[in-house]
Amino acid sequence: MAYGGPVTSRPLDPIGEAHRQWSARWPAHADQMAAVTSVMRAQQILLGRVEGVLKPHxxxxxxxxxxxxxxxxxxxxxxxxxxxxxxxxxxxxxxxxxxxxxxxxxxxxxxxxxxxxxxxxxxxxxxxxxxxxxxxxLHDAGFGLPDLTAEQAAAITGALRAVRVSAGELGP
Missing domain, CATH: 1.10.10.10 (Winged helix-like DNA-binding domain superfamily/Winged helix DNA-binding domain)
Structure with a gap:
């Protein structure tokens, strides 16, 4: 149950609630479900931000x-x-x-x-x-991640590299 703590009533975190539900039913898979759902949602957010920056061009x-x-x-x-x-x-x-x-x-x-x-x-x-x-x-917009530090962005890249390695896209 490493997702990030209890679900609060305000604002509702749908991924946190899904993690809670998965933890009650399939605890061995709750963290992976939350990770995949988080990546998918982050992709939607970032694509929207980046496309918004590029649209005027x-x-x-x-x-x-x-x-x-x-x-x-x-x-x-x-x-x-x-x-x-x-x-x-x-x-x-x-x-x-x-x-x-x-x-x-x-x-x-x-x-x-x-x-x-x-x-x-x-x-x-x-x-x-x-x-x-x-x-x-895109530089001015922080590539859609303006509030993240360089260290946080590097940590995300490293975590996602592990996914790419496990998928066989890259060598270890």
Whole structure:
């Protein structure tokens, strides 16, 4: 019962109440249920905050990640398949996001000169400028975590890394 103490009547913590109910019925699984539910709710909160920061720039988080990834590369370009791997998304998602960015003049697509079967996505100067502006906005907003210290953010990252390792996404 490590969730965080008794449930108070004000304000009601639905996850705390679920933990209480699970503890009464399935105590061996209560902490895992509360952890998963907490991560899912935190994801909803953070995505809403981050998307709110990016919306004035006409970006979703997925589009921002694609632009930022391209801006980080030396040549400003990557194969679409490599983008999917690095962004940890399905190739169709990369195609969709890059298509929207291309229509806005933020990215171009072209066949790789070394292998015409490979499609390269390349950030344009306008895309690079927008990536920088959006990054500044996210920095100003603390990436949706403005009230957390750097140590708290690092602790969250470490705890979630353990989940990623247990899922086989990373080595130990």
């Amino acid at each position: 006409g970006l979703t988080f997925a589009a921002y990640e694609a632009l930022r990834l391209l801006a980080f590369t030396r040549a400003g370009e990557l194969p679409m398949g490599k983008m999917g791997e690095r962004l940890m998304v399905h190739p169709a998602s990369v195609t969709n996001v890059i298509g929207r960015l291309e229509r806005r003049g933020l990215v171009t697509r072209r066949p790789s000169p070394g292998d015409r079967r490979i499609v390269l996505a390349e950030i344009t100067p306008a895309g690079r400028e927008l990536a920088e502006t959006a990054t500044e906005a």
